[in-house]
Amino acid sequence: MTEMPERASPLDGLIVIDLTRVLxxxxxxxxxxxxxxxxxxxxxxxxxxxARHFGPxxxxxxxxxxxxxxxxxxxxxxxKATDDREIFTRLVSKADMLVENFRAxxxxxLGFGWPGLQKINxxxxxxxxxxxxxxxxxxxxxxYDMVVQGMGGIISLTGTDAARPVRVGTSLGDLTAGLFxxxxxxxxxxxxxxxxxxxxxxxxxxxxxxxxxENAICRxxxxxxxxxxLGLRHPSITPFAGLRALGGxxxxxxxxxxxxxxxxxxxxxxxxxxxxxxxxxxxxxxxxFQILYQALEQALAARSVTEWLRLxxxxxxxxxxxxxxxxxxxxxxVLARNMIVTAKxxxxxxFRMAGNPIKFSxxxxxxxxTAAPELDQDRAAILALIDQP
Amino acid sequence: MTEMPERASPLDGLIVIDLTRVLxxxxxxxxxxxxxxxxxxxxxxxxxxxARHFGPxxxxxxxxxxxxxxxxxxxxxxxKATDDREIFTRLVSKADMLVENFRAxxxxxLGFGWPGLQKINxxxxxxxxxxxxxxxxxxxxxxYDMVVQGMGGIISLTGTDAARPVRVGTSLGDLTAGLFxxxxxxxxxxxxxxxxxxxxxxxxxxxxxxxxxENAICRxxxxxxxxxxLGLRHPSITPFAGLRALGGxxxxxxxxxxxxxxxxxxxxxxxxxxxxxxxxxxxxxxxxFQILYQALEQALAARSVTEWLRLxxxxxxxxxxxxxxxxxxxxxxVLARNMIVTAKxxxxxxFRMAGNPIKFSxxxxxxxxTAAPELDQDRAAILALIDQP
Numbered sequence: 080m081t082e083m084p085e086r087a088s089p090l091d092g093l094i095v096i097d098l099t100r101v102l103x104x105x106x107x108x109x110x111x112x113x114x115x116x117x118x119x120x121x122x123x124x125x126x127x128x129x130a131r132h133f134g135p136x137x138x139x140x141x142x143x144x145x146x147x148x149x150x151x152x153x154x155x156x157x158x159k160a161t162d163d164r165e166i167f168t169r170l171v172s173k174a175d176m177l178v179e180n181f182r183a184x185x186x187x188x189l190g191f192g193w194p195g196l197q198k199i200n201x202x203x204x205x206x207x208x209x210x211x212x213x214x215x216x217x218x219x220x221x222x223y224d225m226v227v228q229g230m231g232g233i234i235s236l237t238g239t240d241a242a243r244p245v246r247v248g249t250s251l252g253d254l255t256a257g258l259f260x261x262x263x264x265x266x267x268x269x270x271x272x273x274x275x276x277x278x279x280x281x282x283x284x285x286x287x288x289x290x291x292x293e294n295a296i297c298r299x300x301x302x303x304x305x306x307x308x309l310g311l312r313h314p315s316i317t318p319f320a321g322l323r324a325l326g327g328x329x330x331x332x333x334x335x336x337x338x339x340x341x342x343x344x345x346x347x348x349x350x351x352x353x354x355x356x357x358x359x360x361x362x363x364x365x366x367x368f369q370i371l372y373q374a375l376e377q378a379l380a381a382r383s384v385t386e387w388l389r390l391x392x393x394x395x396x397x398x399x400x401x402x403x404x405x406x407x408x409x410x411x412x413v414l415a416r417n418m419i420v421t422a423k424x425x426x427x428x429x430f431r432m433a434g435n436p437i438k439f440s441x442x443x444x445x446x447x448x449t450a451a452p453e454l455d456q457d458r459a460a461i462l463a464l465i466d467q468p
Numbered sequence: 469m470t471e472m473p474e475r476a477s478p479l480d481g482l483i484v485i486d487l488t489r490v491l492x493x494x495x496x497x498x499x500x501x502x503x504x505x506x507x508x509x510x511x512x513x514x515x516x517x518x519a520r521h522f523g524p525x526x527x528x529x530x531x532x533x534x535x536x537x538x539x540x541x542x543x544x545x546x547x548k549a550t551d552d553r554e555i556f557t558r559l560v561s562k563a564d565m566l567v568e569n570f571r572a573x574x575x576x577x578l579g580f581g582w583p584g585l586q587k588i589n590x591x592x593x594x595x596x597x598x599x600x601x602x603x604x605x606x607x608x609x610x611x612y613d614m615v616v617q618g619m620g621g622i623i624s625l626t627g628t629d630a631a632r633p634v635r636v637g638t639s640l641g642d643l644t645a646g647l648f649x650x651x652x653x654x655x656x657x658x659x660x661x662x663x664x665x666x667x668x669x670x671x672x673x674x675x676x677x678x679x680x681x682e683n684a685i686c687r688x689x690x691x692x693x694x695x696x697x698l699g700l701r702h703p704s705i706t707p708f709a710g711l712r713a714l715g716g717x718x719x720x721x722x723x724x725x726x727x728x729x730x731x732x733x734x735x736x737x738x739x740x741x742x743x744x745x746x747x748x749x750x751x752x753x754x755x756x757f758q759i760l761y762q763a764l765e766q767a768l769a770a771r772s773v774t775e776w777l778r779l780x781x782x783x784x785x786x787x788x789x790x791x792x793x794x795x796x797x798x799x800x801x802v803l804a805r806n807m808i809v810t811a812k813x814x815x816x817x818x819f820r821m822a823g824n825p826i827k828f829s830x831x832x833x834x835x836x837x838t839a840a841p842e843l844d845q846d847r848a849a850i851l852a853l854i855d856q857p
Contacts, residue, residue: 089659089667102682114655129725134704134751135690142690143683193829210786212827215804220781223722225708226788230720232796234700234710236637238627244710244718244790245699247636248625249682258647263826265654266503270478270830272661278478279829286825289796289807293491293638294532299793300820301524301531306793310634311623315523319614321623321633329633331619333612336518362523392609397599399615401633404688404695407621407678415604418678431689436645436675437652438601440582440668441659 088115088442093268094464096121096170096177097151100128102224102250103208103284104180105147106257107264111176112150113435115442119174119461120148120452121167124155127454138428146432148451149422154462155455158189167191169465171199176264180208180256183218193279203277206264208256212283222284224252231288236295238308245308255291256284312372317364318343321401322372324379330387332375333397335361346394347378417444424450477504477831482657483853485510485559485566486540489517491613491639492597492673493569494536495646496653500565501539502824504831508563508850509537509841510556513544516843527817535821537840538811543851544844547578556580558854560588565653569597569645572607582668592666595653597645601672611673613641620677625684627697634697644676701761706753707732710790711761713768719776721764722786724750735783736767806833813839 086092093116097108105128112118122128130144137145156163171177177196179186186192186207196203207213210222228234228246238245263280271277289296294314295306312320316335324330334343337360344352352358352374357367364371379387384400391398402410408419420434430450438444475481482505486497494517501507511517519533526534545552560566566585568575575581575596585592596602599611617623617635627634652669660666678685683703684695701709705724713719723732726749733741741747741763746756753760768776773789780787791799797808797820809823819839827833 086659086663089655091659091662110651135687137690143686146686147682211801212805215801217801221784221786222788223708223724223786225702225710225720226722226786228720229710229718229790230788230796230799232791232793233637234790235792238634238637239632242716243628243699245627245634245697246701246710247640248622248627248695248697249680249684251636251640251680254680254682255644255647258644258651259825261651262499262647262654263828265651265658266478266826267828269654269657269661270475270480272658273481274475276830278831281827281829282825283801283805283827285801286805286807286823286827289802289822290825291638291640291643292793292796292822293536293643295638295793296797296822297532297535298524299797301526306637308634308637310632312635313614319612321614321618321635327631329618331614331617333615335612395610397610397612397615399611399619401618401623402621403624404621404681404684407619407681408685408688410619412600412604412606412672412674413678416601416672416675418675433678433681433685434675436648436671436679437655438670438672438675439652439656440670441665442667 089439090114090116093117093176094174095119096174098177098179098181098186100180101130102147103253103256104178105130106254107206107208107260108151108178109147109149110257110261110435114437118151119170119457120151120153121156122153122454124157124455127153127155131454137430140428142430145422145430145451149432150449151452152457152461153452153454154458164190166462166465168199170461171196171203173465174200174203175268176204176206178206178260178264182221183209183211183213197277201277202271202275204264204267204271205277205279206260206282207279208260208282208284210284212286213281224250227252227284227288231285232292232295233288236306236308239310241307252284252288255287256282259287259290312368315365317361317368318371318375320372322379323376324387325381325383328384329401330379330384331399331401332391339396340364342394343396346390346396347375349374349378417446420446420448422448422450478828479503479505482506482565483563484508485563487566487568487570487575489569490519491536492642492645493567494519495643496595496597496649497540497567498536498538499646499650499824503826507540508559508846509540509542510545511542511843513546513844516542516544520843526819529817531819534811534819534840538821539838540841541846541850542841542843543847547580553579555851555854557588559850560585560592562854563589563592564657565593565595567595567649567653571610572598572600572602586666590666591660591664593653593656593660594666594668595649595671596668597649597671597673599673601675602670613639616641616673616677620674621681621684622677625695625697628699630696641673641677644680645671645673648676648679701757704754706750706757707760707764709761711768712765713776714770714772717773718790719768719773720788720790721780728785729753731783732780732785735779735785736764738763738767806835809835809837811837811839
């Protein structure tokens, strides 16, 4: 173990070459930047990352790009031009990690396949995120978020009606791939500390969708059942659902064991339900969920969601409202946890965005961050880096 | 850097004390075990992890528990009894990590708060996953998955109708917290290699929901718009949606830029749409999505999803079916990527389950794994560990 000067963040000193575009890869490298890595975004001259051209825009600048590229540096390189390839090669020799989310084979066709990268820098960790991964029969197919949401099964489990499917309301296919990839490159980094060797981490977005099927895939293998969408209730825990209170407004109640169910029934003035054999265990309640949810909604209709939340919280029943994004962004807990941060650009433009949910006791979690870079903004500093001995 | 013998996995040699229950924490530590850590599950005598009692069951054993605890060891300890507290303390002094997902303050009340843990082992990494994190006004509130799905905004973005909300069809609140937590403890582990110091990683499930709002929270801050549910289409990319083909069956099409849109129109025999000014750019197409999707569905009605998938894949248009879980579990790419693995218990019982989506070039990705432990199964080996000098 080398003695190091005082560090400001867990990934202090780490150099990451970031060839990522759009969402899955940039999300991964933003998390690396948030944890202190120096993330050098290598972009195509003139156009840059596609996401620079995705709305919404503020003063002509993409707020979307800003929100997933904060704290990174940028250099524009044409990886087909000799001079720029030379710069890129020298950058690889200096870097700890290279992350990309091209379709499988793209980087190899550019002459920077994994064997070549290893030759340049045997300590390099190479993180590749693609639709289907770098192996298998679909490896050459293009994919975007919604394609893997559909192929991976999550859409078949979401909504109220299998005949009218809905997507998950965020780009879950990209985000989970970014998160599994993040853990993968960090595990490879720890491994390198022990072995001195780098390695390649190959993430397929479809694989990541399979990895989050949880209950549904478990039921499929155990019971040969094909689970469908269940609206706003849990498949095997009851009561664990969104139910209507006064005015038809929904409240989430998660009273999944007998003591919590007893407390719930007492708070809503329906202690009689506890004597009903149809509701005597979680299994029985799940069997009879329709009758139970109807009875609960009848009682809940007496008060507003706000009032019930107060009463349930006093009694210790896990519960919550269904917040929209405006409510989330102004929620006192969300604000207290520094989950809304500001990224301030050199030009003084400010973007507000979601913060980093990983809170380290030993390091600061700054409320103001460096903004996403302008295209090629850090060329001089990056060229200076590769000139260092 | 210490020279180490040949390693079998990136986290080889790492010792993790696992106090987690149910899903978020166990998912995190299962990923650590999958990457080679020795994960020692410390459970309450007699009952163990609540998830041992969650269905579906196979021969009386919870397939659910099996699917999120493979490859771990188990010891039953009563953390309120003097002898067992002594064993636990010695375990802490030997461990690299401790992970728990109690409500904030529970471990402290047991006499094992973070300052105390640090005194026992200054190199310990402590990962805590809770509903709202260990700080802020809601820190003492109980939460389960659906509570944070509701409070964190994802439910407000999912489905077809804000008046009839739906949950995401998997326990996303737990799973994302497990994944951010996993990256957090791995980053802290790398940091420890540099500083010699452990640290605490504090993960709030609600924070993690905010961190995945992506497009929606970005639009809120940029345009002050409050996004709602959009069914099966992307909010700002068009065409990027599920559309009906022959027989009303859905196909996902993600043709989000002009060249892909042009190819799509040619394949379906509607090149005329390319001359329509209403569809001349992504912005225009998003503006006029209803008219466009109607036109596309008219053309798509001519063939089955299977036929269209073949034609679109030939032409390079990103597309896919909406698979149910049975289709996912038998998909050739999913199988080729080893995303369905078997965990084999000592008693010979076999469970099939989702595999690990993090693929390392330098290490094996075994198709057969060690099953989840019986309660207290590894007591002798764990007691031997703490007796080592």
